[in-house]
Structure formats: C-alpha cells, structure tokens
Amino acid sequence: MAKAELKTKVNKASVEAFIDKQPEAVAADCRTIVKLMQKATGEKPEMWGASIVGFGRYAYEGASGRSGEWMITGFSPRKTNLTIYIMMGFEKEAALMKKLGKHTTGKSCLYIKKLGDVDMKVLEELIVKGVKAMAKTRVK
Secondary structure (H helix, E strand, O other), X not given: OOOOOXXXXXXXXXXXXXXXXXXXXXXXXXXXXXXXXXXXXXXOEEEEOOOXXXXXXXXXXXXXXXXXXXXXXXXXXXXXXXEXXXXXXXXXXXXXXXXXXXXXXXXXXXXXXXXXXXXXXXXHHHHHHHHHHOHHHEEO
C-alpha cells in the first residue's frame, strides 16, 4: 500500500495576494502576525497549501513512520478564527497561556478571533519559544 501524500505543501503562491483577499480587519491582523513570525524565524513567509502561511521548515518523523518537512510556525485566517501554529504545543506554557487573553487551543494550534483579544507581548513570547523549541530539527 502506497503511503498517503501530504496535501499541504509549500508552494509559490503569493502570500501578499492571499492576505489581500481577506476581510480588511483580518488582513491587518495577518500582516501583524507575518511581522512577528518573520522576526522570530528570520524566514520569509511562504504559502503552504491554499490557506496556510508558514515560516521556516523542520524535519519530522511521525509515530506511523511517515517523515517529511513542516513549517516551524505559521498561521491561517479561517472563517471563525485565526489559527496560529506553534509546533511545540502549549502543555509547558500554562502560566503564559493564562496571561494571553481570549483563546482556545488544539494540540499545536492556538485559536483566536482577533489580535485585539490577546496580549501581543505574550503572543510574541509564545511564537519565539515555539521557534526555539523546533531549532534542533530545523531544515536550512
């Protein structure tokens, strides 16, 4: 049986054009997140699939034996919220998460309605910590 191909891959689509298609308030939040993530990674934003903006890459091998590359950090403006990908997860960051503001989380996903709902210094700290946590597996 052939291994399933990962559908979300880095591509040459324009990040600016993708952000420009968002509602004005969402686009403004996206531009702010781009600046934070660019500063944290030193990488330029790239489109991953049709709706994720990612920064940098790291190599992974999953429990299933599947391996590949994924973004070090990234975000996606979804219909109901902004999804911010912080690959280290949030288990060890309970104190920071309490200070963040209005949010929910998944395993490596931080969901916020808008940047105005969260403390930007705390968000930046989470992004920076997430990037540092991925440094060992970073692909240059």
